[in-house]
Amino acid sequence: MVNKLEIQSKMMQAVETVRRTNPMAGSITNTVTINLVANAQLAVGGSAAMVYLPDEAEFLAKAGGAMYINVGTLLPIYEETLPYVAKVLHETGKPWVLDPVAVGIGSLRTKLLQQLKAYKPTIIRGNASEIIALAGLWGLDGGTDESNVRGVDSTDSVSEAKAAAIALAKWTEGAVAVSGETDLVTDGSMMAFCYGGSHFMEKITGAGCSLGGVAAVYATATSPFIAALTATAVYNVAGKRAELKVDGPGSFQVQFIDELYKATAEDIANNSLDVEEVSFL
Numbered sequence: 653m654v655n656k657l658e659i660q661s662k663m664m665q666a667v668e669t670v671r672r673t674n675p676m677a678g679s680i681t682n683t684v685t686i687n688l689v690a691n692a693q694l695a696v697g698g699s700a701a702m703v704y705l706p707d708e709a710e711f712l713a714k715a716g717g718a719m720y721i722n723v724g725t726l727l728p729i730y731e732e733t734l735p736y737v738a739k740v741l742h743e744t745g746k747p748w749v750l751d752p753v754a755v756g757i758g759s760l761r762t763k764l765l766q767q768l769k770a771y772k773p774t775i776i777r778g779n780a781s782e783i784i785a786l787a788g789l790w791g792l793d794g795g796t797d798e799s800n801v802r803g804v805d806s807t808d809s810v811s812e813a814k815a816a817a818i819a820l821a822k823w824t825e826g827a828v829a830v831s832g833e834t835d836l837v838t839d840g841s842m843m844a845f846c847y848g849g850s851h852f853m854e855k856i857t858g859a860g861c862s863l864g865g866v867a868a869v870y871a872t873a874t875s876p877f878i879a880a881l882t883a884t885a886v887y888n889v890a891g892k893r894a895e896l897k898v899d900g901p902g903s904f905q906v907q908f909i910d911e912l913y914k915a916t917a918e919d920i921a922n923n924s925l926d927v928e929e930v931s932f933l
């Protein structure tokens with residue numbers, strides 16, 4: 653039985669804990685959106701630290717409360733850094749978030765994402781095509797061999813990614829967040845649909861990447877499902893509010909960070925949300 657009030661209460665606790673404790677979530681992320689990732693993490697109350705090298709990544713994995721790995725742009729050193737730090741995170745039981753940006757494109761990205769399967773990301777956050785393609789790469793239900801990923805964008809709908817998201821969550825025993833106009837968050841047994849945000853979020857680079865970084869901040873304070881849900885909800889609140897105050901994507905990005913900063917625990921927990929049990933039919 654899904655208890656929506658209990659879920660909302662846990663979301664509020666996560667927001668308040670992060671605001672109170674300023675937890676550090678280290679990131680290995682892409683060079684396109686790295687600044688927005690860090691600023692979004694700070695806006696919700698986290699502390700950001702971005703690295704590329706194996707020993708620095710190990711340090712952050714051990715020193716921080718969670719870690720974020722995003723494969724949007726790859727550097728040769730990632731061939732060493734990513735599997736090394738993912739192993740450390742998995743073996744120490746530290747939460748970590750994977751954004752499989754552009755899965756299916758390029759041999760190194762494919763090799764690294766295949767290697768990361770064994771280290772079971774606590775949260776996987778991607779758009780619908782990325783979630784479907786990752787499930788396919790990992791040989792799980794709902795996945796496809798032919799990626800519909802178009803660069804970093806999705807050509808599939810969130811509902812088309814439902815089976816893949818459930819299969820990924822069951823494999824990792826964590827949570828999966830599929831982002832889009834309506835977001836889907838699942839832990840394999842519960843499924844939440846989250847509403848809000850703005851069409852402008854498709855017109856700025858890094859809305860998805862930074863959402864993954866914010867999920868890592870909340871993963872320092874709560875369960876994978878609640879962390880993914882809270883991050884998704886604060887993005888929906890901030891996007892909706894920012895849209896009302898701007899008339900273009902440039903000013904939207906600036907206002908969006910302000911709205912992330914201003915959103916209260918009540919605003920976030922009360923954002924429009926439907927939760928149901930995953931039907932096993």
Ligand SMILES: Nc1ncnc2c1ncn2[C@@H]1O[C@H](COP(=O)(O)OP(=O)(O)O)[C@@H](O)[C@H]1O
Binds near residue numbers: 834848887888
């Ligand atoms: N059309 C839309 N309307 C409202 N929110 C959206 C829309 N498209 C994306 N978002 C929001 O933007 C964020 C990033 O989602 P998305 O653009 O799907 O990820 P990515 O950037 O990885 O492709 C999420 O918070 C999502 O809810």
Ligand SMILES: Cc1ncsc1CCOP(=O)(O)O
Binds near residue numbers: 861
């Ligand atoms: C454009 C681009 N190219 C490689 S990573 C990246 C940013 C993708 O950001 P997001 O997935 O949040 O749109």
Ligand SMILES: [Mg+2]
Binds near residue numbers: 778860861
């Ligand atoms: Mg993305």
